[in-house]
Amino acid sequence: MEVRAITVFASAATLAEPDRLAELGRTAATLRGHIENAGIKVQSLRLATPPAPGWISEPAALPQAAVALEASAKQAGFKHLAVGTIGPGPDQAAWLAAVPTALAGTQWLFCSAELLGADSAAFGACAQTVLANSRLGNDGFANLRFAAAFGMPPAGPFFPAAYTAEGADDGFALAIEAADLAVTAAAEAPNLDHFVAGLAEMLTRRLQPLTALANRHAGRAVFHGIDCALAPYPSPERSLGTAIESLTATPFGGPGTLAAVAALRCAVTAASFPKTGFNAPMLIVLEDAVLAARSGETGFGWAELLACAAAGSCGPDVVPLPGDLPVARLVAALRDVAALAESIGRPLEMRVLPLPNRVTGDATDFSFDYFAPGRVLAL
Numbered sequence: 001m002e003v004r005a006i007t008v009f010a011s012a013a014t015l016a017e018p019d020r021l022a023e024l025g026r027t028a029a030t031l032r033g034h035i036e037n038a039g040i041k042v043q044s045l046r047l048a049t050p051p052a053p054g055w056i057s058e059p060a061a062l063p064q065a066a067v068a069l070e071a072s073a074k075q076a077g078f079k080h081l082a083v084g085t086i087g088p089g090p091d092q093a094a095w096l097a098a099v100p101t102a103l104a105g106t107q108w109l110f111c112s113a114e115l116l117g118a119d120s121a122a123f124g125a126c127a128q129t130v131l132a133n134s135r136l137g138n139d140g141f142a143n144l145r146f147a148a149a150f151g152m153p154p155a156g157p158f159f160p161a162a163y164t165a166e167g168a169d170d171g172f173a174l175a176i177e178a179a180d181l182a183v184t185a186a187a188e189a190p191n192l193d194h195f196v197a198g199l200a201e202m203l204t205r206r207l208q209p210l211t212a213l214a215n216r217h218a219g220r221a222v223f224h225g226i227d228c229a230l231a232p233y234p235s236p237e238r239s240l241g242t243a244i245e246s247l248t249a250t251p252f253g254g255p256g257t258l259a260a261v262a263a264l265r266c267a268v269t270a271a272s273f274p275k276t277g278f279n280a281p282m283l284i285v286l287e288d289a290v291l292a293a294r295s296g297e298t299g300f301g302w303a304e305l306l307a308c309a310a311a312g313s314c315g316p317d318v319v320p321l322p323g324d325l326p327v328a329r330l331v332a333a334l335r336d337v338a339a340l341a342e343s344i345g346r347p348l349e350m351r352v353l354p355l356p357n358r359v360t361g362d363a364t365d366f367s368f369d370y371f372a373p374g375r376v377l378a379l
Helices: 018-037 059-075 092-104 120-134 141-145 179-190 192-214 240-248 259-270 288-296 301-313 325-346
Strands: 003-009 045-048 082-085 108-115 146-150 172-178 222-227 317-322 350-353
Touching: 003 018, 003 288, 018 045, 018 059, 018 172, 018 192, 045 172, 059 082, 059 092, 082 092, 092 120, 092 141, 108 141, 120 141, 120 146, 120 350, 141 146, 141 350, 146 325, 172 192, 179 192, 179 222, 179 240, 179 259, 192 222, 192 259, 240 259, 240 288, 259 301, 301 325, 325 350
Parallel strands: 003 045, 045 082, 082 108, 108 146, 172 222, 317 350
Antiparallel strands: 003 172, 146 350
16 A cells, blocks of 8 residues: 555645745655655655636636646645646636646646536537647647546545635645555455455554544644545556456456445445545556556446446546547547436546547557556547
């Protein structure tokens, strides 16, 4: 288990005060030191802001504000920055149209679009933003930094959907990478009931001391809790695909897959620790060695990812798609995920990577430590 991120949620007032932002950076760095002294690696320090329309004057100002804030965040010790979420409103389409320019001018800026309750124009604008992002560079990688969110609450530490509630005090939360614990629990469990109980006990034992450290070293910031989305890393021993296939004795997408996904979420729900964010299994296709490998096989596709979202996952995430994807088809997919999130009553996200000059079945070849080799899926 590792901490994927200590995500700090800054208020709009703090963004305008370099000294206060620097103090938050020091608080996060101090907590990182204590967590690593306890034997748990912390991969990154991240900064999230309130929704951009609340502190940036107009859509046209987003790119310049993003560049300036990324520099300030870096100076304060944060590598990754999320400028909140762009939620439903009369100017949502205009704000989304400014996102590709903001991403192009920054290195590690993230952003999301909240579409639950949005109008038709926003769905179309979100799809256009995804396609415009895919044309930044030659590999479609920019969409790693943009996602559609559906019912996402504030103070969830996983990017791109992280944001500070408007008017909230400064705070922080922990994002957990723990697919390896699921692999261990699956290997030891004779059935799903034992798996849920075993993984829940394992998570409680690991995350309660982490909670104590966070509370002890919060400084003036509010500790919102932990998002144990069981995030994977692209190696088989740290793959939710490995855990699921161990439980089902069949390739991902076969009989038993949905029950295993539901069991993963049940285990996280049953574990005792303060929760914020998704707290559901993240089936991140290109970040999961087994899912990436299965992406070129029969029985794995968009329909299976949606079914897993209904059963318990966070939604289709980092899914490689053909570069010539029609806007209307992408809009339809966004509407499907919105309908699903509304139906099941919990937050979902959809992050897709249309790849320029690639068609269904083509291999992916990103040079990125968090990606495993996969194949383009049909939509």
